[in-house]
Amino acid sequence: MDSMKNIRRYQGAVDRGMWERLNGHKALAIWFTGLSGAGKSTIAHEVEKTLFDRGMRVKVFDGDNVRHGLCGDLSFSLEARAENTRRIAEMVKLFLENGTICLCAFISPLRADRLRVREIVGAGDFHEAFVSCPVGECERRDTKGYYRLAREGKIKNYTGVSAPYDAPLDPELLLETEKMSIRDSVEAVVAYILKTSAL
Incomplete structure (x- = not known):
């Protein structure tokens, strides 16, 4: 017997609309995708600080941080990456119900996985931000030497070196960080968020 058949979603007394009215803005998810070193986390955290200073309810979900807890049991195989992305999407969906602006900084290299996130989160709430940067520039910025280790074969399945990255075809936001400063990107x-999240 499928135990999930006996589980029902519980609707509390406070719904998303009530949270959004309290917060003074709509909830949404900005999904920053791009190669390691492109600037995803840096931009997301600077955006978080800017929105926080404006009194907005906002949360950053960072790839490295999630790997320490919720997804600490997963490897970096394509299958594990897909599961990593699915778990994050389900978590973000819960925060959206709380009226939160979610800033999600994940390589999420496969287009199919990002489409799945859009389906889970909801097309109206999912906004893809392609943090575009040539792999050579990302490698130049890499102070930890991960790209070098990947090229030496010491790190397996490294996106941009030994694992594929599917660039977004039609992102809501395009941030070309080789040309744009962090400030301009932020x-x-x-x-975009202020316009899109307005009640």
């Missing part, structure tokens, strides 16, 4: 994201 301002572009903040402007």
